[in-house]
Amino acid sequence: MRRRMSANDVIILFGGTSDERRVSVASAQNVATVLPEAEVWFQAPDGSVTPCPRATLAAHQNAYTTDLQLPGTARWPSLDAALDAGEARGKTFFLALHGGQGEDGTTQRALERRGLAFTGSGSEASAKGFDKERAKALAAKAGVRTVESVELTGDAGAMLSALQGLLARHGRLVVKPIRGGSSVGLYHVKGPEDAGRAAREVAAQAPQVAFLAEAFVQGTELTVGVVDSLDGKRRALPCSEVRVDPGRAFDFEGKYLGKGTLELTPAEVPPDVFQAAQALAVTAHEALGCEGYTRTDIIVGARGPVYLETNTLPGLTKASFIPQQLAAEGTALRPFLEEQLALARARRDRQR
Structure with a gap:
């Protein structure tokens, strides 16, 4: 026992x-x-x-x-x-x-x-994961597929020009803060009018808040937790799938207030996709040098799983994905928390 x-x-x-x-x-x-x-x-x-x-x-x-x-x-x-x-x-x-x-x-x-x-995670890995552009670069270097993106800089005109160029190549974009999470500050750009609004509103927040624009990938939205253990082993948790109603986005209201979204754990995707997404999440966790537990967001497009971002301190609310995924694999929350605390103490003791 x-x-x-x-x-x-x-x-x-x-x-x-x-x-x-x-x-x-x-x-x-x-x-x-x-x-x-x-x-x-x-x-x-x-x-x-x-x-x-x-x-x-x-x-x-x-x-x-x-x-x-x-x-x-x-x-x-x-x-x-x-x-x-x-x-x-x-x-x-x-x-x-x-x-x-x-x-x-x-x-x-x-x-x-x-x-x-x-x-x-420690301070270095946390900083890497929090910067979405830096995290994407590290994940790509480790062999993970990513999408084209650009940091939005300059005034509203320069930002609009960058958005128009990316929009011409991809047809649809997502604009989001480079450093942040919880789907706060998301813009979905589907045409020139959206691009103009996003450029104006992003420019109004600069330089305090930096944004990036990336190509939108049509596909299945997955998110996958990765957990470290005291024995040195690392495992991916069961994937979760996010289904979004037409006209809605997986923004703050969708994620936390349940408006226009459906979360499925485990994800209802083919086994090969499930396993590929888990492998991608583990690769990203390791590429960033993360410890303890993370959660990586993925979109499965026509060419397979694509990396979006990694959360180094993902939510642990009753409705959050990590508790959902732990329950799906048969792990109660208390033993998970205890092991994370034990890992924290072990790292402290190693560094003394």
């Missing part, structure tokens, strides 16, 4: 300053339920950090659409201050953060500098 591990030294860190902080709250709600002995720390949108009462986290409703707000003054003014506090010493951090500094390597570097254990 497998012995249940303790999570008494665990701090679930969630919230954050990114536009994905609400998804992070939903992930923390699920993880905290499975790890009832863990502490829970909330990072507010202003960057301050404070312990969160479990009852407050559990009682928060409509996490995807409503910000969590804790009363009173934050315990620490910043994450750095929180990590330097005595309460953090010797703890293992379960990162339930998504997007922004929680996923781009910034938080990971802060933890690494202090020799603190944390789940997920």
Whole structure:
């Protein structure tokens, strides 16, 4: 019988300053339920950090659409201050953060500098995965098929020119932030009018937010989790399939509010496609140098699976793909979380 591990030294860190902080709250709600002995720390949108009462986290409703707000003054003014506090010493951090500094390597570097254990990929791999253009280049170098893309730079006119050129070659495009996730900030470009609107709106966000445009591939949308184990082995989880209603997109509302989408786990695709997608996800995980667990998004076109992006801290909400895929292979969430925590401690100990 497998012995249940303790999570008494665990701090679930969630919230954050990114536009994905609400998804992070939903992930923390699920993880905290499975790890009832863990502490829970909330990072507010202003960057301050404070312990969160479990009852407050559990009682928060409509996490995807409503910000969590804790009363009173934050315990620490910043994450750095929180990590330097005595309460953090010797703890293992379960990162339930998504997007922004929680996923781009910034938080990971802060933890690494202090020799603190944390789940997920290290700072270098996190930075690689968060930059979609860099991740695509690394995946392509490892032999994975990718699609043509271009970073949108300059003013609205220059961006429109780039979009028009790509549109002429491919007929349909997807425009998205280079650094980000959760389908926030997506534009689907099907013609000149869409290109003009996307160019104007993207230019208005520059240079704070960088965008890329890539060729749209018609096909089956799949997403595949990859999980590392303490024995050094790595496995791909069962593929999930996303079916989108006509006229809809797999954007934030589709992914988290269930509007116009259907998720199937395991995916209903031929075995050879299923296995090819799993192999692609493992290759991407390794090409980026990821650790712990990731989830890679794939489109299966006429020529087979095509790499889109890799999420280095994918969602762990009750509705997220990783929990769906673990359930499909017969793995409960608690043992998965325990092994991720054990991997975090082992990496910390190796680096001492």
